[in-house]
Amino acid sequence: MDIKAEQLAQHLKKPMLPIYVVMGQEPLLVMEALDKLRQxxxxxxIGERRVMHVDAQFNWAELIEANQSLSLFSDRLLLELNLERKPDKAGQDVLVEYATSPNPDNILLVNGEGLDRASLKTKWFKSFTANAGVINxxxxxxxxxxxxxEQRARALKxxxxxxxxxxxxxxxxxxxxAARQxxxxxxxxxxxxVSAxxxxxxxxxxARFTVFDLTDAAHSGDLGRAQRILDSLRSEGVEPLMVQWALTREARLAMQIQTRLKDGESLDQACMSMRIMGPRQAPMKQAVQRVKxxxxxxxxxxxQRTDAAVKGVDALDPWLLMGQVLLRWSMR
Structure with missing residues (x-):
């Protein structure tokens, strides 16, 4: 059962499921979902909580033993499994077996830190979560x-x-x-x-950014945001080679899409052909339509000159050159 994070409180008005999996890329929201389930x-x-961390040395027999053991303080146990990495084959088998006949006295709470979107499509994960609650x-x-x-602020009056x-x-x-703090x-x-x-x-x-935030801002034509992200990446010590690589890759993709448009493909078809999907599509479409x-x-x-500067062949500062790139990229 897929449960949206904002619907979790409503879901918990009913009896709890035997297994919950919380996963995602936003630490605060993952932490808050886990806290709601614990509470x-x-x-x-459920008066006792046992936490297990799945790393390379984890023995999956620990989960089986914990599920079969008796609590010293209550009749029920909350078993927490922190997946710091994807389960190996042995781990997958144990999890699927656990889900087949879960102990009705216990709740298994999985922090899926080591899982990704591809994990959702695997056979073992689908079997494991067939009767579980999955909060992605x-x-x-x-x-x-x-x-x-604004919504969070209202909760604080x-x-x-x-x-x-x-x-x-x-x-x-x-x-x-940081926003919550x-x-x-x-x-x-x-x-x-609260005023500005x-x-x-x-x-x-x-603010914390990635090189993909930078390319999205450039594609969208937002020069101020793009330059701010570039300055942030520089101050955080990101290698200029990584930034130059991302900019070059996105520029080449945009040029390839324009070529496909000349060949008669629609913009949607061209994006799909280049595997540009989901939230990446809108900024890319803006750039393709705006930049000649x-x-x-x-x-x-x-x-190319930035690449030479990164490698020490050109004496100019590569960050200044990338600022010039963003200027041309973001122009209307």
């Missing part, structure tokens, strides 16, 4: 972040102005743990409405 288990009379937490997208912050929500989103972009701090500093001025005075810049072929050629020339 509900306590309320249901997705990151909050940048355009959704102001509204997300705060009201963010539109400007405050936008500014706070900019400061904590990519780091929801800053909202908690604002709740101590203010009562009622208060956010400016009190909130530290916690001649400008892509100029961008590629700059990226």
């Amino acid at each position: 509900h288990a306590r309320q249901a009379g 937490v997705w990151p909050v997208k940048r355009h959704e972040l102001p509204r997300w912050l 705060l009201s963010l102005t539109t400007d405050a929500a936008e500014l706070l989103a900019e400061r904590v972009d990519g780091n929801l743990l 800053e909202l908690d701090k604002l709740a101590l500093l203010a009562e009622g409405e 001025e208060l956010v400016l005075e009190s909130v530290v810049d916690h 072929p001649a400008r892509w050629s100029a961008i590629m020339q700059l990226l």
Whole structure:
């Protein structure tokens, strides 16, 4: 059973399932989902919790033994399994066997840190979760972040102005743990409405980005955001070679899509052919429609010079060259 994170509280009004799996790429939301399940288990009379960490040395017999053992403090156990890596074949077999006849007195709570989207499609995972609750937490997208912050603020009896929500989103972009900390701090500093001025005075810049955030911003034509992400990547010590590689890859993909459009493919068909799907499609489509072929050629020339600078052949700063790349890429 797939359970959306925002629907978990409603789901827990019913008797708990024997197995829950929480997975995703947003640490805060994963942590909060796990905490809700633990709290509900306590309320249901489960008085003892045993935690197991699955690493390369983990012995899967520990799970079997823990499930069969008696609790010293209650009749029921909460067994927590932290998957720091994907289960090997032996682990998969144990998990599937566990799910076939779970101990009705126990709840198995799996933190699927080591799982990914591909794991959802495997035969063993489908068998293991046939009668389980699966909470798959997705990151909050940048355009959704102001509204997300406003909702969290209301739970703290705060009201963010539109400007405050936008500014706070900019400061904590990519780091929801920092977002929660800053909202908690604002709740101590203010009562009622929170202005942009208060956010400016009190909130530290916690934004964290990846090279893919950078290419999405460039594709979307948002030069200010793209330059800010580039500066952040530099300050965090990201290798310029990685950034140059990502920019070059995306520029080549855009040029290949434009070639396919000339050959008669639709934009949707061209994106699918190049395996550009999901949230990556919209920014790429914007870039393909906005940037003319001649400008892509100029961008590629700059990226070739950036590559030479990264390797020490060109004396210019590669980060400055990439800033020039973003300028040309983001132009309307």
